Amino acid sequence: MPQRRHLGAAAVLTLTLPLALAACGGGGSGEDAFEADPDALQIYSSQHRNVTEAWAQAFTDETGIKTQVREGQDASMGHMIVEEGDASPADVFLTENSPAMTIVERAGLLAPVDQETVAQVGDGMAPSSGQWTAIAARSTVLVYNTDLISEDELPTSIMDLAEPEWAGRWGAAPGGADFQAIVAGMLSDQGEQETQAWLDALADNAEVYQNNIATMQAVNAGEVPVGIMYHYYWYRDQAGDKEGSANTKLHYFGNQDPGAFVSLSAGGVLASSDMADKAQQFLSYVTSSEGQQVLVDSGSMEYAVGTGVESDPALPPLTSLDAPPVDPFTLNSDDVVTMMTDAGIL
Amino acid sequence: MPASFRAQSVGARSLGARGVAVAAALVAALTLLPLLVVVPDALSADPGEAASYLLRPRVGELLTNTGMLFVVTVPATVVVGVAAAWLVERTALPGAGVWRTLLLAPLAVPSFVSAYAWVTVAPWLDGFGGAALVTTLAYFPFVFLPVAALLRTLDPGDEEAARSLGLSPAAAVVRTVLPRLRPALSGGALLVALHLLAEYGVLEMMRFQTFTTAIMQQYAVGFSDTSSSLLASVLLTLCLVALVLDLLARGRHRVARVGSGVQRRAVPAVLGGWTTPALVFLAAVVALSVAVPVATVVRWLLHGIAEGDPLGADLLQVTLSTLGLAVLGALAAVVAALPGAWLLNRHRSGLTLLLERTTFIASALPGVVVGLAMVTLAVRWARPVYQTVGLIVLAYAILFLPRAMVSLRAGLAAARPELSEAARSLGLSGLAAFVRVVLPLVAPSVLTALVLVALAVNTELTATLLLAPTGTDTLALAFWREASELDYAAAAPFAAVMITMSVPLTMLLRRQILEER
Numbered sequence: 001m002p003q004r005r006h007l008g009a010a011a012v013l014t015l016t017l018p019l020a021l022a023a024c025g026g027g028g029s030g031e032d033a034f035e036a037d038p039d040a041l042q043i044y045s046s047q048h049r050n051v052t053e054a055w056a057q058a059f060t061d062e063t064g065i066k067t068q069v070r071e072g073q074d075a076s077m078g079h080m081i082v083e084e085g086d087a088s089p090a091d092v093f094l095t096e097n098s099p100a101m102t103i104v105e106r107a108g109l110l111a112p113v114d115q116e117t118v119a120q121v122g123d124g125m126a127p128s129s130g131q132w133t134a135i136a137a138r139s140t141v142l143v144y145n146t147d148l149i150s151e152d153e154l155p156t157s158i159m160d161l162a163e164p165e166w167a168g169r170w171g172a173a174p175g176g177a178d179f180q181a182i183v184a185g186m187l188s189d190q191g192e193q194e195t196q197a198w199l200d201a202l203a204d205n206a207e208v209y210q211n212n213i214a215t216m217q218a219v220n221a222g223e224v225p226v227g228i229m230y231h232y233y234w235y236r237d238q239a240g241d242k243e244g245s246a247n248t249k250l251h252y253f254g255n256q257d258p259g260a261f262v263s264l265s266a267g268g269v270l271a272s273s274d275m276a277d278k279a280q281q282f283l284s285y286v287t288s289s290e291g292q293q294v295l296v297d298s299g300s301m302e303y304a305v306g307t308g309v310e311s312d313p314a315l316p317p318l319t320s321l322d323a324p325p326v327d328p329f330t331l332n333s334d335d336v337v338t339m340m341t342d343a344g345i346l
Numbered sequence: 347m348p349a350s351f352r353a354q355s356v357g358a359r360s361l362g363a364r365g366v367a368v369a370a371a372l373v374a375a376l377t378l379l380p381l382l383v384v385v386p387d388a389l390s391a392d393p394g395e396a397a398s399y400l401l402r403p404r405v406g407e408l409l410t411n412t413g414m415l416f417v418v419t420v421p422a423t424v425v426v427g428v429a430a431a432w433l434v435e436r437t438a439l440p441g442a443g444v445w446r447t448l449l450l451a452p453l454a455v456p457s458f459v460s461a462y463a464w465v466t467v468a469p470w471l472d473g474f475g476g477a478a479l480v481t482t483l484a485y486f487p488f489v490f491l492p493v494a495a496l497l498r499t500l501d502p503g504d505e506e507a508a509r510s511l512g513l514s515p516a517a518a519v520v521r522t523v524l525p526r527l528r529p530a531l532s533g534g535a536l537l538v539a540l541h542l543l544a545e546y547g548v549l550e551m552m553r554f555q556t557f558t559t560a561i562m563q564q565y566a567v568g569f570s571d572t573s574s575s576l577l578a579s580v581l582l583t584l585c586l587v588a589l590v591l592d593l594l595a596r597g598r599h600r601v602a603r604v605g606s607g608v609q610r611r612a613v614p615a616v617l618g619g620w621t622t623p624a625l626v627f628l629a630a631v632v633a634l635s636v637a638v639p640v641a642t643v644v645r646w647l648l649h650g651i652a653e654g655d656p657l658g659a660d661l662l663q664v665t666l667s668t669l670g671l672a673v674l675g676a677l678a679a680v681v682a683a684l685p686g687a688w689l690l691n692r693h694r695s696g697l698t699l700l701l702e703r704t705t706f707i708a709s710a711l712p713g714v715v716v717g718l719a720m721v722t723l724a725v726r727w728a729r730p731v732y733q734t735v736g737l738i739v740l741a742y743a744i745l746f747l748p749r750a751m752v753s754l755r756a757g758l759a760a761a762r763p764e765l766s767e768a769a770r771s772l773g774l775s776g777l778a779a780f781v782r783v784v785l786p787l788v789a790p791s792v793l794t795a796l797v798l799v800a801l802a803v804n805t806e807l808t809a810t811l812l813l814a815p816t817g818t819d820t821l822a823l824a825f826w827r828e829a830s831e832l833d834y835a836a837a838a839p840f841a842a843v844m845i846t847m848s849v850p851l852t853m854l855l856r857r858q859i860l861e862e863r
Contacts, residue, residue: 075566075568083721083722175567208553
């Protein structure tokens, strides 16, 4: 019996202590964990957490404007903003891939981006609609295991992976927004018929992984000889302990191949924002040389898109990638999802 | 309780009972809120399109996968859970008390942490094998707990009578003990089944696709569209099947002892030459379900510390908000479960049974479905509560009500109506009788209920992601974020805190076995 009381008291303490602590700590830390701060700029972000946080922190340090970040994934967050409609709490939306932004754009929920902001990014880095701007870029690559396959055995085009000889020999993460952006690029470049045929082949040929990193590690571990992914996961691992990539190299398709697709990460301001000026100021900061340097210094290994800022020296220059002539501003991930559903991938 | 007495008490307190019934019905209606979104949305689909969406090979594959997992994991948890319970409670097993604790310990390890451990220890173990192994190891305590509690208190009188009438020891167990285990067994199996339907983390890590992982994928590509509602409807149907199967398996026999008298403990069976195999079996179960995850988390933790990963303030903040949500969620679920649990104990009828089953339905839905439904409802009809703590606590209450319900019912069964009636006959008001007589008797089970729900909130992933106020981070979210980037060292601290927090809570559950009446 005494033991039971003891346990009961311990449980009550365990359960109530944090509430008491949270109540005390709430005032001190200045950040209440349990509600959105009405004075803070609300940033909806499907970009990588470390990049977004770095931008938000640097912006607050510079301007004194408070920020709060809500994390999500590309397409679901885009659709979530659409669902929220005019009353969305979001002021700014940052994406990993541009199709998520075009979901919001097509719903007519974006405000035009300030001209000065657009002028800060390179040519072709903002749509003619003026509704959003690129904030970073990433390239499609083929990662391959050097023990399992030699360079001259690699496919010359991403389209070759649909051939029977590649059955069971390549990995990808088709459930993710990154891959869907690549397919959206393919759809725009190669047309519906080719793309659908490629997706049908993927359903039979490819090993499906959770995400890019899992794909890379599977190639590294020799589960499959090659995999489709974005470049920066590999460079990040190489800059670290190389635990997930020591046995691999990257192959750039180039040649304006659909496999050389460069995806733009996008930033936009919501038309419904109740602090539109600060939101525009944030986007201006992100694309400024200072903000782009924050991106480079964050170690994310994504390409900077601001003029006059060098991306990480380990990366081949963005202009050397010979990407396919795809208009990044009309990419439609919803069409891709339908096609992937038809192929039985989703 | 004699039937005539029950009838009397109903008449005497029908007004209060009606109030409770209304409250219970309201709670049941609340738990059906997610269906208010899912079902009309699924029905709004063009029948032809819906059919062609649902009748395609991929959905067949998902159905097969979900079915395979059912067919293997549910029986496996029953076998492991019953065998372990029998060894601990009914045999002369050395160190039974220690084993009892160790066999409950898996409840302190979130299932996705266990999956993360297995993925790093045995990367080749993915797909169906890994999914079945990890879910069995994570869920068998759901069977062990109620069966052990029942075995410990089951009066050996019937078994002895059966023996005296000429049955062999084994036959006596089969004829007298097993039938009495049915409610505990099917209740445990039902919990396992419902958890399997809603499981996401383990299956995603094991690359084994079921309806729930497919719904998560639909959410990722389209937020809340008709496709996910269609998939969720299939899941709902499976849940209804599980609930009906449970009712059938429970049977109509009563398990209570008839009459009064002093209850005895059964004489422990002597294991003899079976002692070693029994110990090896239990050691293997504990090693696979507890030692592997804990050792892996510790290993990555040390790895991270060696690399000089920064910890501290962030981890503390995340821990505090997790605990805060767990406490609020637990309180909400227990308060919501009280009227229904009381009603089921005092006025068992077809209608109250329906109420009880109703509360199970939403809990079989994955967190993401409940989360999306709450987002839709809040955005359309209750904008001020959108992205507030209130809404997420409501979602927790809906998801975890059955956990609270199960333990509250056990506690209320101990507080017999005769006792509060006696108190009232001695001049106490209804409220005073409740506070002075009923409350002390049910307090332990209320605590158990709070613990069970808090444990669940502690590891909830997808509803939290959708509904938490902006700026709120939880241990489960932080762990998942790092683990899905395969940064195991960065994920380890969050897993370690989740396990550490759950240990004292889990130990409390031990009491449920030891003190069951």
